[in-house]
Amino acid sequence: MQYKKTKLNQVKRGHKKAAYDKKTIHAILDATEICHIAFIYEGRAMVQPINFGRKGEYLYIHGSHQNRMTQALMDAGQITLSVMLLDALKLTRSAFHHSVNYRSVVVFGKVKELTNPEEKLLGLKTIVNHFVSDRWAHCRTPNDKELLATRVLEIKIESASAKIADQPNSEHKKDLDLDYWAGQIPVKQVYGEPVSASDLKPGLEIPEHVLAFCRRGETQ
Amino acid sequence: MQYKKTKLNQVKRGHKKAAYDKKTIHAILDATEICHIAFIYEGRAMVQPINFGRKGEYLYIHGSHQNRMTQALMDAGQITLSVMLLDALKLTRSAFHHSVNYRSVVVFGKVKELTNPEEKLLGLKTIVNHFVSDRWAHCRTPNDKELLATRVLEIKIESASAKIADQPNSEHKKDLDLDYWAGQIPVKQVYGEPVSASDLKPGLEIPEHVLAFCRRGETQ
Structure with missing residues (x-):
């Protein structure tokens, strides 16, 4: 199963690293604690890190009712978020070809605020279990007051793409004979x-x- | 030395974790390989991870001339970027109080494209040496063709703030007697x-x- 390629999610630079299949994209999301969310605040592009959870085609985040990010997301009705796992620093003989190996995902989604307490609880459960698997069964579930105090947003993944760089260094042939060390530092x-x-x-x-x-x- | 608090960079949620002093903010930026940059593309907030370098009050990034992010940043003339280092998962007795310890920075800056080859070289040097300290002295410097092929953007930090969470778990007193384990997992x-x-x-x-x-x- 693949996410449909659209103008938004199609990878333009480094398209050989691109992946659109759901299994790959979900695995990278599931391996990541923190995503970075883009939003517009008073006409300016903003970005904020936050933890999240995934269940099928839905992601969940939560925040205060006063938070300018959750309010901006509700106003826009849509969201763009990105995660990245850094796997290696690639040190080449030429400064220009230095690079990194990594796994990244960008998600484009629709945002909906959950208001039904049962749905909010399920959203929070997804977030806590993304944090540490099975954690929800080993802590006190939120009470009515806590549920009222937090805003839970459900993100329906509309499209997404992954970029995976996992290759050896790339260099010009004519640089291979230079007396500089080259290699990778795993991260x-x-x-x-x-x-x-x-x-x-x-x-x-x-x-x-x-x-x-x-x-x-x-x-x- | 502190960054001036403005409507943009003043931390509203968790203000006790906020820091505005340059030394703290620069140290977090210097400890991070990857930043996440926000930009607006066709009216939509977008976010993309990229490596960067810092020299004093300036950050440097580079990219292709065809890259939609660098173009959007040039069009806007301004930038918002964020870095985050995750330090611990905080597992509490109540689901609601789960949290993380972390160090994050958000930077608001003005963007300028460097066109002078000497300035471009200095920008790239800053990026490569941020990657691995002193790396620039141990690889081949970019030639004219490579310099022409890349776009180097200089970001003047106009304001910034850090958030640092480094405390023990926080829980309601009435939860302390529950038979659930609580603690932190260092990351x-x-x-x-x-x-x-x-x-x-x-x-x-x-x-x-x-x-x-x-x-x-x-x-x-």
Whole structure:
């Protein structure tokens, strides 16, 4: 299954790195904690990082009712967001060919505010379980007051594209004989040992869903 | 030295996490490989990740002359960009109080295209040395053809703000007695051992500037 190529999501530069299949795009979204959301505020393009969750063709974010970003998204009714995982720094003999290996996704979607408490709870559950798998089952669910205090936005993915750079360095043949070192520095995001809260109730151990998450070792 | 607080850069939500001093903001920018740039394309807010460099109050990015982002930035004459370093996942007893520790910066700037070859070279040097410190001295500098093929944009930082969340979990007192585990999972970006290119000229070793970069261990 692929996202349809439109003028918006079709990759123009580096089109050989482009992917439109849903499996690839969803996997990159699921491996990422933070997305960057674009919005317009008083005529100016703005960008803000935020955590999110995905369930099928829907993404969920939440924020305060006073937040200018969530208000701008509601006013526009649409959203553009981007995620990126950096995988390697590519050091070439020529300054010009320095590059990175990465996996990125851009999503174009329609935005709807969830107002039904049951739908809001499902949106928040998706966000918390995207954070750490199965986390929702191991914490107190939001009460009515908390639900009222937060705004939950549902994003229907309308189109999307991925760019994946995972190749060896690219250089001009005539540069290969230069006396400069070339290679790649791998980059990854790792999780450390979980640290229990200082006010943890005696007798509680680090639960299996947290240990399993940390065993993933990195965000992929 | 502080960036002046304006309507644009003043942090409204979580203002206790806000910082406006240049030293803090520059340090976060310098610890980050990738920024996310907002721009407007056909009336729609867009966002794209890209690498960059910083020298004093100026940031530099580069791209193709055909790139819709660099064109949109030139048309607007201004830019908003954001960087974020994720430091910890904060798992609380209540779903509602889950959060992250992080360091983020948003920059508002004026954009100018560099056309003088000497200025373009300095911009590219700043980008390459932001990538890996001192890298420019250890690779071939761009030739005239390469300089013509790329567009270098100079961003004058007009205002900026940082948000730094580095605190223990925050929870309601009445939740502390629940039988749920709470704590933090540290997150960091690490660099692996550098991998030499398969077509490396015999006799070339991994140079000290690359080893020193990898010894940093993480992006801070």
